[in-house]
Amino acid sequence: MGHRAWFDRGRPIGGAPGARLVRAGRGEWRAIAEDFAAAGARLLALWGQGGEAGEPTVFAAYDAAHGLLIAALGCGAGDDSSSEYPGLQDLFPFAARMQRAVRDLVGLRASAMDPRPWLRHGDGGDYPFVRVAGDGVHEIPVGPVHAGIIEPGHFRFSVVGEKVLRLEQRLGYAHKDIERRFREFDALEGHRLAARVSGDSAVAYAWAYCQALEGASKHEIPPRAAWLRALALELERIENHLGDLGALGNDAGFAFGLTQFSRLKEQVLRASETALGQRYLLDAVAPGGMRVDLSRSGAAVLADTVTAVAAESIELRSIYDEHAGLRDRFAGAGTVTPELAARLGLTGLAGRASGQAQDLRIDRPWAPYDRLGPAKCGATGGDVAARVEQRFEELAESCRLVGRILEGLPAGESIAPPPACEDGFGVGLVEGWRGPVLVALSIGEAGRIRFCHPHDPSWQNWPVLEHAIIGNIVPDFPLINKSFNLSYSGHDL
Amino acid sequence: MLKTLQKIRRVGCVSEPPPAASAAAAAREREALQGRILEILGRALCIRVVDAGSCNACELEINALGNPIYNIEGLGVRFVASPRHADLLLVTGPVTRNMREALLRTYEATPDPKLVVAVGDCAATGGVFGESGESLGRISNVIPVDATIAGCPPSPTRLLAGLLTVIEAARGA
Ligand code: SF4
Numbered sequence: 001m002g003h004r005a006w007f008d009r010g011r012p013i014g015g016a017p018g019a020r021l022v023r024a025g026r027g028e029w030r031a032i033a034e035d036f037a038a039a040g041a042r043l044l045a046l047w048g049q050g051g052e053a054g055e056p057t058v059f060a061a062y063d064a065a066h067g068l069l070i071a072a073l074g075c076g077a078g079d080d081s082s083s084e085y086p087g088l089q090d091l092f093p094f095a096a097r098m099q100r101a102v103r104d105l106v107g108l109r110a111s112a113m114d115p116r117p118w119l120r121h122g123d124g125g126d127y128p129f130v131r132v133a134g135d136g137v138h139e140i141p142v143g144p145v146h147a148g149i150i151e152p153g154h155f156r157f158s159v160v161g162e163k164v165l166r167l168e169q170r171l172g173y174a175h176k177d178i179e180r181r182f183r184e185f186d187a188l189e190g191h192r193l194a195a196r197v198s199g200d201s202a203v204a205y206a207w208a209y210c211q212a213l214e215g216a217s218k219h220e221i222p223p224r225a226a227w228l229r230a231l232a233l234e235l236e237r238i239e240n241h242l243g244d245l246g247a248l249g250n251d252a253g254f255a256f257g258l259t260q261f262s263r264l265k266e267q268v269l270r271a272s273e274t275a276l277g278q279r280y281l282l283d284a285v286a287p288g289g290m291r292v293d294l295s296r297s298g299a300a301v302l303a304d305t306v307t308a309v310a311a312e313s314i315e316l317r318s319i320y321d322e323h324a325g326l327r328d329r330f331a332g333a334g335t336v337t338p339e340l341a342a343r344l345g346l347t348g349l350a351g352r353a354s355g356q357a358q359d360l361r362i363d364r365p366w367a368p369y370d371r372l373g374p375a376k377c378g379a380t381g382g383d384v385a386a387r388v389e390q391r392f393e394e395l396a397e398s399c400r401l402v403g404r405i406l407e408g409l410p411a412g413e414s415i416a417p418p419p420a421c422e423d424g425f426g427v428g429l430v431e432g433w434r435g436p437v438l439v440a441l442s443i444g445e446a447g448r449i450r451f452c453h454p455h456d457p458s459w460q461n462w463p464v465l466e467h468a469i470i471g472n473i474v475p476d477f478p479l480i481n482k483s484f485n486l487s488y489s490g491h492d493l
Numbered sequence: 494m495l496k497t498l499q500k501i502r503r504v505g506c507v508s509e510p511p512p513a514a515s516a517a518a519a520a521r522e523r524e525a526l527q528g529r530i531l532e533i534l535g536r537a538l539c540i541r542v543v544d545a546g547s548c549n550a551c552e553l554e555i556n557a558l559g560n561p562i563y564n565i566e567g568l569g570v571r572f573v574a575s576p577r578h579a580d581l582l583l584v585t586g587p588v589t590r591n592m593r594e595a596l597l598r599t600y601e602a603t604p605d606p607k608l609v610v611a612v613g614d615c616a617a618t619g620g621v622f623g624e625s626g627e628s629l630g631r632i633s634n635v636i637p638v639d640a641t642i643a644g645c646p647p648s649p650t651r652l653l654a655g656l657l658t659v660i661e662a663a664r665g666a
Binding site: 145147150151173174193198202259262263282315322 | 625
């Protein structure tokens with residue numbers, strides 16, 4: 001059965017355009033994965049729903065050329081309860097960690113899975129890291145508390161001299177049991193929590209959540225609301241890229257870069273506060289639209305700021321390009337070839353810098369991106385230099401998009417609150433600055449959240465970082481790590 | 494290099510005076526504050542940041558303190574890489590169960606006298622994540638806290654004002 005046939009069998013679901021849900025029989029779960037892998041489709045997310053929300057079920061979301069398919073496999077309370085569902089880690093390597101998370105969070109086991117806990121560390125016992133044997137090999141443990149102002153995580157390097165032979169990550173330190181917490185919220189309030197799954201991607205998450213909610217309640221938002229959400233999403237992309245470009249310069253010994261880019265970022269944050277009421281837009285996107293509207297004067301402030309930032313970024317880019325010290329540190333560091341990226345499923349910004357030319361805003365445009373026509377940027381170098389270039393390109397494109405949005409912003413309402421929804425399912429999918437953010441939402445009695453799974457693209461990319469560092473030297477790790485800038489909180493749930 | 498220097502010259506000095514903690518303190522200026530920090534400690538104030546499980550937006554605003562507009566280093570405040578060199582722990586997030594031990598160890602490794610400031614609504618109250626088996630809620634559920642700075646996330650201005658209040662109170666004590 002070709003992968004298209006699964007779409008035909010599925011039923012349409014609300015939220016992301018073209019999304020369908022198919023209930024898989026036990027033998028079909030693997031067949032679906034094989035068909036989609038053969039078609040070159042991406043696995044976007046894999047998650048489990050525990051018995052408290054109905055039959056225990058495992059879900060997989062696939063992104064293929066003509067739509068988003070969600071496969072659901074009931075793991076029944078009956079005879080099957082003690083059995084395993086078929087693992088997908090051989091087809092999609094990054095599924096391994098998601099399956100470990102499913103076991104930690106809801107107790108469902110995949111076949112042939114890594115027995116070690118992932119998100120739930122439990123109370124004791126040493127975590128069995130994989131040892132590298134050999135002459136002169138020693139281990140360097142780092143974290144979970146780091147030297148800089150960053151999130152918690154543990155890295156175990158096996159090195160010879162300064163050269164990294166192997167990196168093993170241990171994550172989960174920021175695990176707050178967000179899926180469980182969602183179930184304590186009304187669906188009409190859940191966007192507040194969604195925005196805080198990974199604060200640097202608040203708009204992407206809140207939008208994906210609201211898309212799922214509005215899809216589940218078959219509710220249309222006003223055109224102006226969609227355009228304002230895109231404005232917020234592009235501002236979020238601009239802020240993160242500016243922050244990363246400064247930090248990457250700094251990590252390569254060019255403090256000037258940090259000074260300049262952090263100043264530009266601050267200007268955008270202040271313009272955002274003036275125009276939309278918050279520096280970081282954690283509370284801007286709400287069910288039905290936007291909690292804030294944009295005034296004429298606010299629009300002017302944003303337009304001026306972003307125009308200035310775009311011009312200065314071009315100037316700074318040429319300084320970065322010509323700086324021999326930066327070129328030297330960036331080129332060839334942390335390389336992920338397009339072949340490796342494809343095999344491991346590298347996604348989002350980092351994927352596009354390694355030849356994985358996917359961007360949901362273009363490939364599967366939702367309103368208003370169907371009208372905005374963003375240009376796709378991409379590179380194939382796959383090293384730190386390519387990820388820096390990628391940020392410069394996307395920064396320039398997002399500044400252009402902000403200009404287009406401000407010019408073309410439709411008049412009308414900026415919010416039309418949806419009715420309370422009882423019993424519904426929807427999925428939201430948004431290309432955040434880091435990559436695709438997916439939210440699956442199931443609404444139950446009295447408009448309460450029955451189940452909600454937020455998926456961060458860092459799930460796909462963290463394992464690739466383990467490969468990217470091999471053969472590099474330990475002192476280059478902070479730079480290489482920063483060039484991916486993955487989320488701990490978003491991953492740790 | 495020339496371009497870099499030209500850029501530095503054109504941008505000039507963009508640092509702003511730090512915010513006042515209260516209306517009564519409105520007249521406080523950058524140098525006076527720096528002078529007071531030096532007077533209290535006899536040297537720079539060393540801060541160690543611990544993310545005990547935040548959503549990462551609190552870190553974004555703490556990082557912003559280092560940008561040339563807030564220029565926290567210019568105020569005599571330094572972020573240090575080891576708790577052993579720290580006078581003050583700035584802790585974010587609700588404490589996750591998985592971070593409990595690391596937070597306790599960091600606290601114990603910080604020499605006395607030490608100050609602990611809980612940054613953000615999560616650190617102050619548990620915030621949007623509340624308390625559960627995995628999210629242990631506010632920082633003071635795990636280590637003693639001297640002060641909290643509210644906000645989700647608190648802006649750099651609020652952070653500076655909060656830090657100033659804490660330092661002044663410590664001097665008064
Ligand atoms: S206070 Fe707000 S910004 Fe800070 S960690 Fe909590 S949710 Fe994130």
